[in-house]
Amino acid sequence: MRVWMERLVKKAQNGDKDAFLQLMQEHELAMYRTAKAILHREDDVEDAAQEAVCRAFYKIGEVRKPRAFKAWLMRVVINCCYDLLRDQRGIVPLELLPEKGYTEEWDTALDVRESLSKLGENDRLILTLYYLNDLSVRDVARLLGISEGAVKQRLVHGRKRFKEAYETREQEGRAVSYEK
Amino acid sequence: MKNKKDLSGAVRAGQARLSPRDYRRDKGFAGFLAKELDMEAAPAAYHKALRRAYAELPRDMPVRHYPLRAALKSLATVAVLMLVLGASLLGVNQAYPQLTENLPGLGMVFKAINGTTDDGLPAPPPLAKTATGTSRGKGRQARAMPVFDPVEIRDPQGLGTLTVDNAWSDGRQVFLDVSLWVPADTLATLLEGKVEETELPTALEFSQDPDTSRAIAIADASPPPPDANDSLDSLPGSARVQVNGRSPVSIQSITLQGSPYIHGYPDCLALVQQDIQERDTGDGKTETCAHYTATWVLDVPIQPSDGQDISISLDLSSVWASYPSSRYSEAELPLIFTGDLAVKIDTGSAITIETPAEDNHYTLENVSCTPGQFSASIQAPHSGYYGYSLLPLEYASVPPRYKPYGMYAVLADKDGTVLAQTLWDGTDPQPDSSGQLIYPLHFSALMKPLDREKLVLTFYQFDPEDLESWASYGGTAPGEAALNPVMAQFTIDLAEATAAPSYTYQEAGLTKLSVEDCQKGPHHPDFENGLYVQSIDEGSDVNGRRTWLISLLAQEAQLPSIENWELLCTSQGQPVQTLPACPVADESAYNAFLPDDPEILVLETEAGYFWRLEQGQQAYEDGDYVHLFFLVRQPDAMALEGLSFELVDTSNGQTLIEDVQAAFLRNLTSTLTGAFRTADDANSNVTTD
Numbered sequence: 001m002r003v004w005m006e007r008l009v010k011k012a013q014n015g016d017k018d019a020f021l022q023l024m025q026e027h028e029l030a031m032y033r034t035a036k037a038i039l040h041r042e043d044d045v046e047d048a049a050q051e052a053v054c055r056a057f058y059k060i061g062e063v064r065k066p067r068a069f070k071a072w073l074m075r076v077v078i079n080c081c082y083d084l085l086r087d088q089r090g091i092v093p094l095e096l097l098p099e100k101g102y103t104e105e106w107d108t109a110l111d112v113r114e115s116l117s118k119l120g121e122n123d124r125l126i127l128t129l130y131y132l133n134d135l136s137v138r139d140v141a142r143l144l145g146i147s148e149g150a151v152k153q154r155l156v157h158g159r160k161r162f163k164e165a166y167e168t169r170e171q172e173g174r175a176v177s178y179e180k
Numbered sequence: 181m182k183n184k185k186d187l188s189g190a191v192r193a194g195q196a197r198l199s200p201r202d203y204r205r206d207k208g209f210a211g212f213l214a215k216e217l218d219m220e221a222a223p224a225a226y227h228k229a230l231r232r233a234y235a236e237l238p239r240d241m242p243v244r245h246y247p248l249r250a251a252l253k254s255l256a257t258v259a260v261l262m263l264v265l266g267a268s269l270l271g272v273n274q275a276y277p278q279l280t281e282n283l284p285g286l287g288m289v290f291k292a293i294n295g296t297t298d299d300g301l302p303a304p305p306p307l308a309k310t311a312t313g314t315s316r317g318k319g320r321q322a323r324a325m326p327v328f329d330p331v332e333i334r335d336p337q338g339l340g341t342l343t344v345d346n347a348w349s350d351g352r353q354v355f356l357d358v359s360l361w362v363p364a365d366t367l368a369t370l371l372e373g374k375v376e377e378t379e380l381p382t383a384l385e386f387s388q389d390p391d392t393s394r395a396i397a398i399a400d401a402s403p404p405p406p407d408a409n410d411s412l413d414s415l416p417g418s419a420r421v422q423v424n425g426r427s428p429v430s431i432q433s434i435t436l437q438g439s440p441y442i443h444g445y446p447d448c449l450a451l452v453q454q455d456i457q458e459r460d461t462g463d464g465k466t467e468t469c470a471h472y473t474a475t476w477v478l479d480v481p482i483q484p485s486d487g488q489d490i491s492i493s494l495d496l497s498s499v500w501a502s503y504p505s506s507r508y509s510e511a512e513l514p515l516i517f518t519g520d521l522a523v524k525i526d527t528g529s530a531i532t533i534e535t536p537a538e539d540n541h542y543t544l545e546n547v548s549c550t551p552g553q554f555s556a557s558i559q560a561p562h563s564g565y566y567g568y569s570l571l572p573l574e575y576a577s578v579p580p581r582y583k584p585y586g587m588y589a590v591l592a593d594k595d596g597t598v599l600a601q602t603l604w605d606g607t608d609p610q611p612d613s614s615g616q617l618i619y620p621l622h623f624s625a626l627m628k629p630l631d632r633e634k635l636v637l638t639f640y641q642f643d644p645e646d647l648e649s650w651a652s653y654g655g656t657a658p659g660e661a662a663l664n665p666v667m668a669q670f671t672i673d674l675a676e677a678t679a680a681p682s683y684t685y686q687e688a689g690l691t692k693l694s695v696e697d698c699q700k701g702p703h704h705p706d707f708e709n710g711l712y713v714q715s716i717d718e719g720s721d722v723n724g725r726r727t728w729l730i731s732l733l734a735q736e737a738q739l740p741s742i743e744n745w746e747l748l749c750t751s752q753g754q755p756v757q758t759l760p761a762c763p764v765a766d767e768s769a770y771n772a773f774l775p776d777d778p779e780i781l782v783l784e785t786e787a788g789y790f791w792r793l794e795q796g797q798q799a800y801e802d803g804d805y806v807h808l809f810f811l812v813r814q815p816d817a818m819a820l821e822g823l824s825f826e827l828v829d830t831s832n833g834q835t836l837i838e839d840v841q842a843a844f845l846r847n848l849t850s851t852l853t854g855a856f857r858t859a860d861d862a863n864s865n866v867t868t869d
Contacts, residue, residue, distance in 0.1 A: 015241045021234055028230060032222035033214075046229035053233045058242055124217065131210045132219060162213065 009066035020060065024053055027070065030133040031077050037128040038081040044088075048080040055080065071139040074129060078143070126151060127158045211721075224779065325529045325551045325631050333494065333519035339366055342496070342517040348551055348629035349490050351525045353477050354423060355552040355629040356492070360384065360451050360472040361459055362515070367470055371501055374511035380456065380470045381501035384513075386419035386449040419449060420495040426481040434475040434626050449476055449496065475628045477552070489522040529631075531677045539681035541695045542639060542668035547679055549672065552629035554591060554600070555622070560639065561586070562609040562617035563667065563698035569851050570704040570733060571646075572715035584609070585698055586667040588643045589623050594634040594671075596684075600625030601644060632674055636684055639667040641693060647852065662689035663852045667698070691854060705850045709836045710738035711827070712805075713843040726814035727788070730825065730840055733805040739764065744831035747810050747840075749787070752822040757787040759810055764792040788813040 005026070011019035031052060035045040055076050063072050129135045129143065130151070137155075141148040214220045331344045340362035348355045367380050375381075421428060433450040451472035459469040480490060499515040533547035543559040566583040587604035602623050609617035623637070640647075642664050669692075671682035685692070704712070714731040721727055730747070745761040762769035762783045770781035774791060782791040789811040812825070825840040837843050849855070 012241065017237070017239070017241045020241060024230070024234065028227065029222055032226055033217075033219045036219055037217070042223060042225065046226055049226065050229055050233040053230060054237070057237050061242060127213060128217065128219065131213050132217075159209065162209075162216070 005069060006066040009060070009063060009069045013061050013063065013066075020057060023069070024056070027073055030070065030074065033128050033132050034074050034077045034125070035081050037125045038078065039084065044081075044084055048077065048084050051080040051084070052077045068139070070133070071135055071143050074133065074135065075143050078125070123154050123158045126154045127162075130155055221775070227779075325629065326524055326526050328523070331519065331521045333517045335515050335517060337514070337516075339363075339370070339513075339515050340517075342494075342519075344521055346629060347492075347521065347523040348529075349480065349523045349525050350527055350530065350550050350552070351490075352480055353552070353626075354480060354490055354492060354523055355626075356476045356478070357628055358451065358474055358476055359454075361469045362472075364456055364468045364470050367501075367513075370513050371511055375501065375503070379503075380453065381503055382453045383502040384451045384472055385500040385502050386496045386498065419498060420493075421449070421478060422491075422493040422495075423478050423480050424482055424491055425493075428478040428481060430479045432477040432626060434477060434628065435473075450474055450502075475552075475626070477626050488525050490525060492521050492523060494519050494521075531674060533672070533677055533679050537670055537679040537681065539668040539670060540692065542670075544637070544670050544679055547672060549635065549674060550629075551627075551631060553624070553626055554635060554672075555624040556637070558589070558621040558623060558639075559612075560619040560621050560668075561695045562619065563641075563693075563695050564703070566642070568703040570702075570712060570714055570847075571851060572717075572731065572848075583643070584619070585641045586639055586695075587619060587621065588640045589621070590638050590640065590644065591623070591625055591627075592636045592638070593632055594636065596636075596688075599627045599635070604643070634674060635672040636669065636682065637672065638669045638685060641665045641667055641698065642852065662691070664690065665693045665854045666690050667693060667695070693854065703851065705847050707733075707735060708843065709834075710735040711836055713837060713840055713847055716825075716841055716844050721813070728810075728812040728825070730810040730812070732808040732810070732827075734808055735805065739806060741829055741831060743769070744829050745836065746828055746830055747787075747790075747812065748826045748828055749812060750824050750826065757815055759785060759787040759790060759812055761790045761808070761810075764806060764808070787815070 005023070008019045008023050008026075012023055028049075031049050032045060035048045035052075039045050039048060052073070056073055059076070063069055126140055126144070129140045130137070135143070137148050137151050141151045144151075211220075325348055328347045330346070333342045333344075335341070340360060342358065342360050344356050344358055346355075346357040364380060371381070421431065431449060433448065435450070435452040451474045454471045454473045456468060456470050458466040459471075461467055478492070494517060496517045497515070499513045501511045501513055530548065530550045532549075534545075536543050536545040538544070541561040544556055545559070546555075546557040548555050563585040565585065568585075584604060588601070590601040591599045593599060602621075602625070604619075607619060607621075609619050612618045644664065647664050666685040669682050669685055670679050671684070672679045712733040714733055715729075716731075717729045719727050719729065734742075742761050743763050747759040747761075749756045749758065760783065767781060770783050770791070772782050772784040772789075774780040774782050774789065780791055780793070782789040789809070791809050793807045793809060810825075826835060827837040827840065828835055
């Protein structure tokens with residue numbers, strides 16, 4: 001499938017609009033998940049995705065490595081989300097990405113929803129890009145401009161947090177197993 | 181060899197502290213995460229919003245501008261003018277040779293063209309060329325490639341040995357045949373705790389990743405700057421190679437499998453595990469070593485002339501152990517190799533074949549070959565699309581409707597070792613002067629540099645990558661059956677510099693299809709009771725429960741009785757559950773939407789789902805089919821051994837498909853071998869040569 005995608009990217013760069021639309025349709029869910037990880041509100045997600053489609057249309061010629069198209073598109077979506085937040089609130093209310101000494105105490109989560117609400121924006125984004133959008137650790141690191149070690153650390157902590165929350169729920173007989 | 185205590189220090193020098201096990205990917209967790217983040221599927225309103233965005237886009241896409249292309253266009257214009265002028269002078273030369281031979285500056289050229297000797301007499305005519313026929317191409321012969329003395333580079337800690345076994349250059353690129361030997365126990369110790377795999381890594385990559393500290397600096401701004409990618413791309417890597425004192429513009433790694441190494445990043449220096457074998461340590465002892473090999477191809481920044489030396493400087497560190505089959509498991513290893521070598525430029529090993537060769541309407545032309553590179557132009561006829569074969573949609577890398585037959589060229593040596601293969605590049609066919617649709621293809625491949633006697637270029641009906649998926653899915657390994665019909669084959673004799681049709685595929689039991697036959701349909705076995713099992717795919721849902729997705733094509737005549745159909749699931753011969761169908765055109769017969777796609781109506785029961793897919797019908801151009809799906813869910817009590825599915829019509833007790841899995845395998849194998857053709861078809865249509 002990757003080879004097909006790369007051909008579509010090249011075709012789109014050469015002016016094939018059908019190829020561009022196919023690319024967009026293939027990535028609709030990935031764009032949705034990325035935007036949702038940042039914005040939460042469905043209306044905002046729609047707005048950001050629409051803007052991302054428009055920007056991708058004009059900028060796809062700048063993609064130098066067709067195989068990196070998905071990561072590039074996710075970068076476009078993320079930028080659109082940040083721009084939207086800036087317009088709405090004047091600032092981007094995202095937590096800083098601490099690179100070293102990531103020693104925040106992970107309290108014992110009692111509920112998945114509670115755990116989710118405490119999960120930082122960037123952690124949610126990293127988990128989404130890695131587990132749901134299938135980007136590699138390297139791609140996520142490049143996309144967010146952080147080190148691979150930081151991505152791995154956040155994946156481990158994010159997963160651990162979910163796992164704790166999930167296992168607590170499971171003990172209460174409310175959940176299904178996700179660990180094989 | 182270093183002992184374990186010493187190695188632990190080396191390991192500490194490495195980077196990885198987190199185990200990949202802690203963040204491994206698994207479907208269950210991804211499903212759980214998607215559910216909890218409310219991201220399992222996008223709502224219909226989101227898709228509608230995107231449809232609106234698509235509709236508002238301008239009709240024409242902006243196209244990349246190529247300044248170089250514009251310059252080349254200007255150059256081409258000048259070249260055309262020169263050609264016109266030259267042609268005019270040639271015409272004058274035909275009529276008035278004395279005039280052109282006396283032109284200042286150009287007179288000598290026309291004298292040479294006219295064969296006029298200094299004494300004024302015409303030279304004798306050249307000998308007539310040997311007639312080679314339209315199917316054979318012939319060209320200039322080559323000389324043997326120069327000999328290279330291997331260069332050995334050792335890791336300073338004794339952790340491994342890198343050897344440049346052979347090197348060759350045509351002045352534009354340098355080819356390095358590289359092998360790396362690392363003691364197996366050393367490698368295992370270095371990897372301890374870093375990866376969850378128990379096997380030694382199947383590949384090693386000398387990383388050229390951006391410098392981590394620079395990445396961290398960029399990350400200090402949150403959110404990261406919009407041009408973070410660009411900044412990162414331009415950062416220097418940690419593995420350094422220099423050719424004549426400069427960094428090569430491009431680096432490629434060619435594996436023994438005959439294809440560029442494309443796992444991870446293509447511009448890395450990669451090595452792929454060849455084997456694990458005993459190696460002489462030089463002191464009369466042997467040790468078990470992991471053996472990695474590859475051919476590295478580096479662009480030469482400045483092109484020197486024939487016979488000169490090119491200097492190569494290798495400064496390799498930051499090796500990543502890699503497992504391409506699970507690409508998220510990797511670890512950095514503290515191996516370091518630093519050394520220099522020289523390669524003599526050789527331009528005399530190249531051959532060219534100007535005369536075209538033809539086989540089954542495929543025309544091979546403009547062949548050029550060196551010990552390390554092969555290129556040729558091919559005019560390939562349009563023979564139809566995958567869609568004619570009713571192959572499973574999800575196993576083709578491109579939707580079948582758009583994927584043509586016969587575009588898949590494999591280059592092998594005379595022993596059948598695959599050196600390279602090329603896939604359809606996405607170009608559409610163009611009509612030639614007679615109205616036939618032709619694909620103008622270009623095959624270009626880099627190879628391990630060797631003096632070879634012959635090369636064999638074979639064009640297959642199906643993409644070998646797809647075929648492998650289909651074959652493994654269908655339980656038929658390539659080689660067990662004669663899969664993938666041949667469309668054309670050429671053998672290039674490098675000693676004689678000729679190209680001609682050949683038939684070595686027959687030794688593998690393969691047959692050739694004539695283009696005329698391929699252009700006709702159908703390309704699949706007959707429907708049984710008006711039904712065709714296209715695929716059966718085993719998977720699991722987000723809760724880890726096993727599922728089977730059955731894709732079925734039905735002819736319209738079958739549909740009136742569809743409300744009586746049931747898919748009967750049996751385990752060890754005992755009925756376990758049934759999954760009913762419903763009238764496909766009656767929306768009231770459905771009771772739910774497909775969870776993955778809220779626009780598709782389904783009939784949901786305890787046993788699973790049934791639905792009809794509207795999209796995708798156009799993929800099959802040789803008939804009017806209704807595309808039906810059954811998604812069977814594994815009931816708690818169902819044993820997985822001896823499971824089978826039978827489609828029955830409950831109104832009359834008729835069995836429509838006795839064993840769905842068997843019918844699928846039958847259809848698939850029959851299509852991929854061409855065995856569905858009747859004896860009459862075979863006699864009249866299949867070229868047996």
